[in-house]
Amino acid sequence: SGTTGGDGEAAPEGEEELPEVSGGEEILNIGYTGPLSGPAAFYGENTVSGVRMAADEINEAGGFEVEGTTYKLNLVTYDDMYLPNEAATNARRLVQEHDTPIVFVPHSGGVFATQVFNEQEDFLIAAYTSEPDILTQGNELTLRIPPAYDQYPEPFVKYQQERFGKKLALLPTATQYGKDWTEELVPVWEEHGGEVVYDGEVDFGKDTDFFPIVTNALNQNPDVIFVGGPSEPTALLMKAARDLGFEGGFMVMDQAKFEEMDGVLGNYDDIEGAIGMLPILNSDALGAESFISSFEEQVDRVPTAESAFNYQAMYVIVEAMKLAGTVEDPQAIMAQMDAGVKALDEDKFVWHLTGVENNGFDWMASIAAIEDGEIVLIEE
Amino acid sequence: MELFFQQILNGLTVGSVYSLVALGLTLVFGILHVPNFAHGALYMVGAYIALTVMTALGMHYWIGLLIAVLIVALLSVVMERLVFSRLDSKDPLPIMIASIGILFFLESFAQYMWGSQYQRMVTPYGDTIQLFGLTVTMQRLLVLVAAVFLMVLLHLFLTRTMTGAAIVAMSQSRNGAFLVGINATRVSMLTFAIAGGLAAAAATLAAPINLVFPSMGNLVIMKAFVIIIIGGMGSIPGAIIGGYILGMAESLGATYISGDYKDLIAFVLLVLILTMKPNGLFAKGVR
Amino acid sequence: MKRSKKTYLLLALLLIAILFPILMPNQYYLQILILVFIWTIAVYGLNTITGLTGQLSLAHAGFFAIGAYGLGLLTTKGGVPFWLAFVLAIALTVFISFFIGLIALRTKSHFFAIYTMSVGFLIYLLIYKSDLTGGVRGLIGIPNPAPIGPLTFESITSYYYLMLFFLLLTIFFMYRLFHSLLGKTFVAIRNSEELAETLGISVMRNKLLAFVISAGLAALAGALYASYVRFIGPQMADIHVAFEILLYLLVGGIGTLAGPLIGTFIVVLLTQMLQFLEEFRMLVFGPIVVLLILFYPRGIVGGYLMWKAKRAKKKQILQAQHAKGGKEHAVND
Amino acid sequence: MLVLKDLTVFHGPERVLQSINLTVEAGELVVLLGANGAGKSTLFHTVSGLVKPAEGQLHFNGKSLIGKSPAQVVAGGVVQCAEGRMLFSQMTVQDNLKMGAYSYKRNKKAIATQLDYVYELFPDLVQKRNASAGSLSGGQQQMVAIGRALMSKPKLLLLDEPSLGLAPLIVEQMFSIIKEVNKEGVTVLLAEQNAYAALSISTRGYVLENGRLSVEGTKEDLLENEEIRKAYIGA
Amino acid sequence: MLLTIDRLTKKFGGLAAVQDVSANIEQGKITAIIGPNGAGKSTFFNLISGFHQPTTGQIEFLGHDISTMRADRVARLGVGRTFQTTHLFEQATILENVLIGHRLRTKSGLFDAIFRTKREKEEEKRCLEKAEDALDFVELSSLAYESVAQITQEQQKRVAFALALATDPTLILLDEPAAGVNPDETDGLAELMKKMVKHGKTVCLIEHKMPMVMSLADHIIVLNHGELIAEGTPKEIQGNERVIEAYLGGNSHVSA
Numbered sequence A: 001s002g003t004t005g006g007d008g009e010a011a012p013e014g015e016e017e018l019p020e021v022s023g024g025e026e027i028l029n030i031g032y033t034g035p036l037s038g039p040a041a042f043y044g045e046n047t048v049s050g051v052r053m054a055a056d057e058i059n060e061a062g063g064f065e066v067e068g069t070t071y072k073l074n075l076v077t078y079d080d081m082y083l084p085n086e087a088a089t090n091a092r093r094l095v096q097e098h099d100t101p102i103v104f105v106p107h108s109g110g111v112f113a114t115q116v117f118n119e120q121e122d123f124l125i126a127a128y129t130s131e132p133d134i135l136t137q138g139n140e141l142t143l144r145i146p147p148a149y150d151q152y153p154e155p156f157v158k159y160q161q162e163r164f165g166k167k168l169a170l171l172p173t174a175t176q177y178g179k180d181w182t183e184e185l186v187p188v189w190e191e192h193g194g195e196v197v198y199d200g201e202v203d204f205g206k207d208t209d210f211f212p213i214v215t216n217a218l219n220q221n222p223d224v225i226f227v228g229g230p231s232e233p234t235a236l237l238m239k240a241a242r243d244l245g246f247e248g249g250f251m252v253m254d255q256a257k258f259e260e261m262d263g264v265l266g267n268y269d270d271i272e273g274a275i276g277m278l279p280i281l282n283s284d285a286l287g288a289e290s291f292i293s294s295f296e297e298q299v300d301r302v303p304t305a306e307s308a309f310n311y312q313a314m315y316v317i318v319e320a321m322k323l324a325g326t327v328e329d330p331q332a333i334m335a336q337m338d339a340g341v342k343a344l345d346e347d348k349f350v351w352h353l354t355g356v357e358n359n360g361f362d363w364m365a366s367i368a369a370i371e372d373g374e375i376v377l378i379e380e
Numbered sequence B: 001m002e003l004f005f006q007q008i009l010n011g012l013t014v015g016s017v018y019s020l021v022a023l024g025l026t027l028v029f030g031i032l033h034v035p036n037f038a039h040g041a042l043y044m045v046g047a048y049i050a051l052t053v054m055t056a057l058g059m060h061y062w063i064g065l066l067i068a069v070l071i072v073a074l075l076s077v078v079m080e081r082l083v084f085s086r087l088d089s090k091d092p093l094p095i096m097i098a099s100i101g102i103l104f105f106l107e108s109f110a111q112y113m114w115g116s117q118y119q120r121m122v123t124p125y126g127d128t129i130q131l132f133g134l135t136v137t138m139q140r141l142l143v144l145v146a147a148v149f150l151m152v153l154l155h156l157f158l159t160r161t162m163t164g165a166a167i168v169a170m171s172q173s174r175n176g177a178f179l180v181g182i183n184a185t186r187v188s189m190l191t192f193a194i195a196g197g198l199a200a201a202a203a204t205l206a207a208p209i210n211l212v213f214p215s216m217g218n219l220v221i222m223k224a225f226v227i228i229i230i231g232g233m234g235s236i237p238g239a240i241i242g243g244y245i246l247g248m249a250e251s252l253g254a255t256y257i258s259g260d261y262k263d264l265i266a267f268v269l270l271v272l273i274l275t276m277k278p279n280g281l282f283a284k285g286v287r
Numbered sequence C: 001m002k003r004s005k006k007t008y009l010l011l012a013l014l015l016i017a018i019l020f021p022i023l024m025p026n027q028y029y030l031q032i033l034i035l036v037f038i039w040t041i042a043v044y045g046l047n048t049i050t051g052l053t054g055q056l057s058l059a060h061a062g063f064f065a066i067g068a069y070g071l072g073l074l075t076t077k078g079g080v081p082f083w084l085a086f087v088l089a090i091a092l093t094v095f096i097s098f099f100i101g102l103i104a105l106r107t108k109s110h111f112f113a114i115y116t117m118s119v120g121f122l123i124y125l126l127i128y129k130s131d132l133t134g135g136v137r138g139l140i141g142i143p144n145p146a147p148i149g150p151l152t153f154e155s156i157t158s159y160y161y162l163m164l165f166f167l168l169l170t171i172f173f174m175y176r177l178f179h180s181l182l183g184k185t186f187v188a189i190r191n192s193e194e195l196a197e198t199l200g201i202s203v204m205r206n207k208l209l210a211f212v213i214s215a216g217l218a219a220l221a222g223a224l225y226a227s228y229v230r231f232i233g234p235q236m237a238d239i240h241v242a243f244e245i246l247l248y249l250l251v252g253g254i255g256t257l258a259g260p261l262i263g264t265f266i267v268v269l270l271t272q273m274l275q276f277l278e279e280f281r282m283l284v285f286g287p288i289v290v291l292l293i294l295f296y297p298r299g300i301v302g303g304y305l306m307w308k309a310k311r312a313k314k315k316q317i318l319q320a321q322h323a324k325g326g327k328e329h330a331v332n333d
Numbered sequence D: 001m002l003v004l005k006d007l008t009v010f011h012g013p014e015r016v017l018q019s020i021n022l023t024v025e026a027g028e029l030v031v032l033l034g035a036n037g038a039g040k041s042t043l044f045h046t047v048s049g050l051v052k053p054a055e056g057q058l059h060f061n062g063k064s065l066i067g068k069s070p071a072q073v074v075a076g077g078v079v080q081c082a083e084g085r086m087l088f089s090q091m092t093v094q095d096n097l098k099m100g101a102y103s104y105k106r107n108k109k110a111i112a113t114q115l116d117y118v119y120e121l122f123p124d125l126v127q128k129r130n131a132s133a134g135s136l137s138g139g140q141q142q143m144v145a146i147g148r149a150l151m152s153k154p155k156l157l158l159l160d161e162p163s164l165g166l167a168p169l170i171v172e173q174m175f176s177i178i179k180e181v182n183k184e185g186v187t188v189l190l191a192e193q194n195a196y197a198a199l200s201i202s203t204r205g206y207v208l209e210n211g212r213l214s215v216e217g218t219k220e221d222l223l224e225n226e227e228i229r230k231a232y233i234g235a
Numbered sequence E: 001m002l003l004t005i006d007r008l009t010k011k012f013g014g015l016a017a018v019q020d021v022s023a024n025i026e027q028g029k030i031t032a033i034i035g036p037n038g039a040g041k042s043t044f045f046n047l048i049s050g051f052h053q054p055t056t057g058q059i060e061f062l063g064h065d066i067s068t069m070r071a072d073r074v075a076r077l078g079v080g081r082t083f084q085t086t087h088l089f090e091q092a093t094i095l096e097n098v099l100i101g102h103r104l105r106t107k108s109g110l111f112d113a114i115f116r117t118k119r120e121k122e123e124e125k126r127c128l129e130k131a132e133d134a135l136d137f138v139e140l141s142s143l144a145y146e147s148v149a150q151i152t153q154e155q156q157k158r159v160a161f162a163l164a165l166a167t168d169p170t171l172i173l174l175d176e177p178a179a180g181v182n183p184d185e186t187d188g189l190a191e192l193m194k195k196m197v198k199h200g201k202t203v204c205l206i207e208h209k210m211p212m213v214m215s216l217a218d219h220i221i222v223l224n225h226g227e228l229i230a231e232g233t234p235k236e237i238q239g240n241e242r243v244i245e246a247y248l249g250g251n252s253h254v255s256a
């Protein structure tokens, strides 16, 4: 069964403190495997804290009821150091030892490695990765949480060509995601009459200094630079361009967040004219404000999209469980996911989520630009 | 042409950082006879300490640098006392593994202490200036000058003082050093202290042009390995020259060969050199 | 007397290994053991070149990855039947490692270590940058091992037996190698290349053979890994994997027969047991590694052998005091 | 000056030295004879503080040396020129010699004086002063090793097989230098295989057998002892 | 002639360690090489045994030109050697050390190892026999299971002899076999060398111990600064002015 009954049990290894349960209530374990140590630890923490916050809120509100039983959530987290085989091992452990019907996995490698057996062993993967291939394999029990990135290039290109010009330098992160993004972006840029004057990439895991590469890019006199990767080094890359005299605009991949750039730069002056993803801080969704304030209170920093989207995913999944009338049948839960989105209270939305399509959440585009040092929402 | 000189300047900046890190590594190599993998972690801890002194205590950048150098030197000595001095110096593999263990610990410790997020070190030297048509930030200039200063200082120490010479002597014959009355314990501690201090100085100098995060040491440590091999293990001039060569090769390579494969340059260079000269560039003729 | 006790112990262990899935049908435990088996094979590979022959190779994550990618690419993109691809992947690694070894083995000690580290890094970058390998995204859809006669490989239990089979095969192989003239030749090279050469041993040829065998075993482990996890990414060629393999070897005992198995088992178990520490796992794991090395610089098996030798020596001295003659000799394995 | 009393030393489980009683008076040149593996080097290592004794006492000028580090022993004036030379092979000859003055490293003048003295003893080294020690021939290296030991201004000089592997001509020179050094006031304890030459320049001698002192006596006693002649001098 | 050396020169950078040396080594005899430290004696051995490649000149052994042959091939042709600083496999017992000495006469490879073929078993047995014979020859059978670290200098020298003998050499090169060995035991080693000759080996040694050299050698070659300065019987050499001046010095050590 997918539950652990009673309150007397000692917490097994790897679990948080168990939520309080009174008579008749049961505990439902939710699994998470992600990078909690190593270079990607910060990213892992961001994803897990969203899930945790939602779970805590749900518990504080008295849990949720499915078929007459009240459940409280217990998040079990394991570190996989961003390694696929470790993720698979953790997932097996979560399912075997903790009976988790759902495992959150925030990286494509981990998702791929887990997809090998999740249908057979009957659990749902809540995947926080915009890698398209996780859904093309036809795995029925995988839910994509973040938005697909193909909604960004069109508005990005339009905005920048209008504001700065037609010459583009490419300096995205040297990851597959960066490459995929570039492949999506460049045709759009060229369709609109632009040209690519410099084609490069930056390996944020290995570069000590961005000056050499930026010097080369600027040597081609671009109007706009396409950047992306972890927010902070990306911000520094943009600053390096400014230091070296660049005055044009930036297109920023969705992986990098303005709000995190603010953390290292102190203000938005150096990235004036950048277009990218709207910070959750600036969200006008009804639940955003309370989410932001309690996140800041608990985690002591500004929440990013990773936390927000995972937070909301946890709520939607609980809604889907209620509708499916089961906490342990992933198939049934998955079938109710779209309905779950629609059933969720509006004041739990941190960003506009319209439903579930092809096993992926369907978010509204959230694009913003920096104009005169301020974040401005760009509407299509 | 301007591009060329700008890249030379960029290369020199990175090269300075590489050199400082490689110097510490090569010094400690003389004692351990094994590359110390934890050296990169000392680099990282140095940056964090300076940052903490600057942000939490509101002290000046230079005070941050000084305190970082002192604390990391101490940390390095503690490492030597608790671990390396207890291992047989003739057996390289356990030393290597121990240094990896320390690396794991320090990285994790940094995450615990300072969090895993990227942090920025803001210095009073953020301004950009134009020099003969080239763009530099003050901080970069500072890196260049300070690195040269530290290297000259170290060179003088090693060649002009007996204590410095003792470090060199010990790397060549441990027992010989005992027999002339060199206090091996003290020299070994001193060597680790200097190496740690250099790493912290390098980190605090370089951190403002990049970011501070737990795995930042990995960026430079691999390169430093390559440098001390190219420059000759245990060779001080080798480490300095090697550092600058690599820094320059990377920035010029990115410009004139391929930007995408820039980080390959160091390793291709090394593989080529060792393929032709299996004992490194500066191999000694004596048996 | 003594010998039979040891034989019984080994038989008992084997029996436990065979009955384990029946006694403990916990898939998580099986998963751990499967990974232990796979890694152990790779560690035996490293032991051949580093333990027996004395050349510290840091390229073994690379060979592991070539084995895995060889199988992955041949099956997913080449349409080659599984077992043929399996053999080809290992052969390919052996072939590549031959040429790498030819050049790399001209360097010695630290130079060899850093040279192979660079080779490993280049393999990593090649996988990372190449389109053929799927780059950072990795390779998905690697098929199950094809059935052999009535044996199919779909359940985790069947995987368990498959890996156990290959592990036993590897151990048998290593046992024979250890006790052969060839194995002694490798050890002679480890002890002194110069002396070995004066004794008419072609150092280069033997080192190359050891290197190729060791790469082959790493590739076997890689291919098994790919067929089990069925997703591979460039991170498996990362230098950290090379260090991890080395760590398993050193904790177990370098140059010993039982070391790779014991070391891998203990370290993997330890990392799993420390999972409850979450992000602070390494905070505890690092010091444990350091302590292990401080107290057992020759690894657990190495430490045991030394203890045994010491005891034998003491006994010998005692015996010598009583009467002369009648010397026992210990066999190192 | 140097007094060893009931000194016992182990290497692991093996007893290498057993209840050694040995004295060296100031100004003497004492020879230590013994077969290979008798424990001569071990005895020297123990005096130098490189090996810790299990039992017994070890005094130099009335002060115990037990528990002192090698550096402290050298600073106290007991300096060893070890078997195998242990030079700093990539440093120059001059720097090697200078390192010998480590225990009084701040006194630049004293270093210079002592350096002159050593170059006087070994004129061959003058022209090699800037060559790296590793590039010298065996005999020259041995000179550097002795010179370096003398740089430490020893009161007691321990010489462990200084003639090992040297050409007869050099051996001859070596012994005359040792004699000269001794004449100038340095007490010497000399371990040698070349028993005849060693005894010729000595005042007294000991014979070490399997870790025990078996014979002791004056130069004449030992040279005339039939067994010693047979075992250590040959012919 | 077993070994013919023709105008052999070896340069290290600017230094000629061996210069224009021509010499012969006769079968079944003991040839000694003497000369001051740094004269190039060890280098001379290194050239013969293939550890160094000559700059110019020829070395012919049993009709083969071995000038540029690798060390292991030279060994297989029948040249055994010991080193100036005793070189042994430290982490093994004496028997294990000597066992590997005969490896060059065996052919078992990976296949034989894994399948434990008949050949492997036979060759293992042969190696063991050879090793036991060699240990017997140097009178160390009783120490077969001791570890190398435990034995004395002189015993180590003997093990080194045994190791060289296990390779079935025709010519055996010994670099300062008696260095650091006391006179009594030196005599023992000298006996051993004579025994080798009796068993059909040709011995060539480098040594500074003149009494031993003079009583043992049939023929002496004297090197100085890399050049051959004299050659002849012990008597001739002892009276040679140049040798006395460069090497022997006063006569005391020759007779002592």
Ligand SMILES: Nc1ncnc2c1ncn2[C@@H]1O[C@H](COP(=O)(O)OP(=O)(O)OP(=O)(O)O)[C@@H](O)[C@H]1O
Residues within 6 Å of the ligand: D011, D012, D016, D034, D035, D036, D037, D038, D039, D040, D041, D042, D043, D083, E149, E150, E151, E152, E153, E180
């Ligand atoms: N580090 C060690 N570990 C174990 N045994 C040792 C060690 N060093 C020396 N021995 C043993 O101690 C004994 C005495 O050795 P030592 O070197 O003192 O003899 P020695 O008289 O100097 O001989 P030699 O003339 O060969 O230099 C020998 O049996 C030797 O094997």
Ligand SMILES: Nc1ncnc2c1ncn2[C@@H]1O[C@H](COP(=O)(O)OP(=O)(O)OP(=O)(O)O)[C@@H](O)[C@H]1O
Residues within 6 Å of the ligand: B285, B286, B287, D134, D135, D136, D137, D138, D139, D165, E012, E015, E017, E035, E036, E037, E038, E039, E040, E041, E042, E043, E044, E084
């Ligand atoms: N590998 C090398 N590289 C450079 N120089 C060398 C090398 N080997 C020997 N030499 C030099 O060649 C000369 C001859 O050395 P060699 O070892 O042959 O002397 P030797 O006659 O054996 O002396 P000894 O009696 O002291 O052992 C010396 O000057 C030595 O420094």
Ligand SMILES: [Mg+2]
Residues within 6 Å of the ligand: D040, D041, D042, D083, D160
């Ligand atoms: Mg000795």
Ligand SMILES: [Mg+2]
Residues within 6 Å of the ligand: E041, E042, E043, E084
């Ligand atoms: Mg020699």
